[in-house]
Amino acid sequence: MIEIQNLVKRYSGPAGDITVLDELELKVLKGDSIAIVGPSGCGKTTLLNILGTLDIPSSGSVSISGKSLEGMDADERARFRNHTLGFVFQQHFLLPQCSVLENVLIPRLAGDWEEGEDETRERARKLIQELGLEHRLDHMPFQLSGGERLRAAVARALINQPALVLADEPTGSLDPSMGDQVADLFAQLNNQHDVTLVTVTHNMALANRMGRVYSLENGKLRQG
Ligand SMILES: Nc1ncnc2c1ncn2[C@@H]1O[C@H](COP(=O)(O)OP(=O)(O)OP(=O)(O)O)[C@@H](O)[C@H]1O
Numbered sequence: 001m002i003e004i005q006n007l008v009k010r011y012s013g014p015a016g017d018i019t020v021l022d023e024l025e026l027k028v029l030k031g032d033s034i035a036i037v038g039p040s041g042c043g044k045t046t047l048l049n050i051l052g053t054l055d056i057p058s059s060g061s062v063s064i065s066g067k068s069l070e071g072m073d074a075d076e077r078a079r080f081r082n083h084t085l086g087f088v089f090q091q092h093f094l095l096p097q098c099s100v101l102e103n104v105l106i107p108r109l110a111g112d113w114e115e116g117e118d119e120t121r122e123r124a125r126k127l128i129q130e131l132g133l134e135h136r137l138d139h140m141p142f143q144l145s146g147g148e149r150l151r152a153a154v155a156r157a158l159i160n161q162p163a164l165v166l167a168d169e170p171t172g173s174l175d176p177s178m179g180d181q182v183a184d185l186f187a188q189l190n191n192q193h194d195v196t197l198v199t200v201t202h203n204m205a206l207a208n209r210m211g212r213v214y215s216l217e218n219g220k221l222r223q224g
């Protein structure tokens, strides 16, 4: 599902270049779930952004689902992102003026989908129900608890039936015991939706429930 070879990412800053990712290698098979841990600033979000086609490597190769990301132009990247990837961010970025159902439907607005509108709405309702939020369908984000917001964000990440879900600190500022709940949720995604999962987290309860745990150190991934 993911193959990264010799990935280097440098940023130039006021004090010169910094190398955040340094000849990093990674292989993830379809259906795997992995966690990436490491101290603040070690490059976890940078790596996820590159996998998410939101940022471009300085050098090296990245392919997802057999497609090489290097050759894609901006349109192809946008299409790939929309069709193949699902994102869950730390600050869930739900639109405050939209209900749970409307938020889940947002990724559907861009792109040319064959499925009819009614069918999509029905699928959105089902997803929301699966995630235990059916009683919050018409609630606005401010009327949800932190965990409920996360579940809405996960439903939104799944609406386009992605092959790969990228999650950056999904437990966010939720209390530490949320690690287990998020892990249950992700196990469900992994099993029922056959989704490959890469999650960046500080929460070891969550990390240890993933198939493999990597730590990002000095620009490289180390398993264990
Ligand atoms: N656009 C940018 N320009 C310059 N430097 C950047 C840029 N984005 C990130 N960096 C630097 O790259 C390093 C890695 O940042 P990154 O956001 O990937 O860390 P992280 O591991 O996700 O940290 P955290 O756990 O705090 O979220 C940091 O030192 C950061 O300052």
Ligand SMILES: [Mg+2]
Binding pocket: 044, 045, 046, 168
């Ligand atoms: Mg980060």
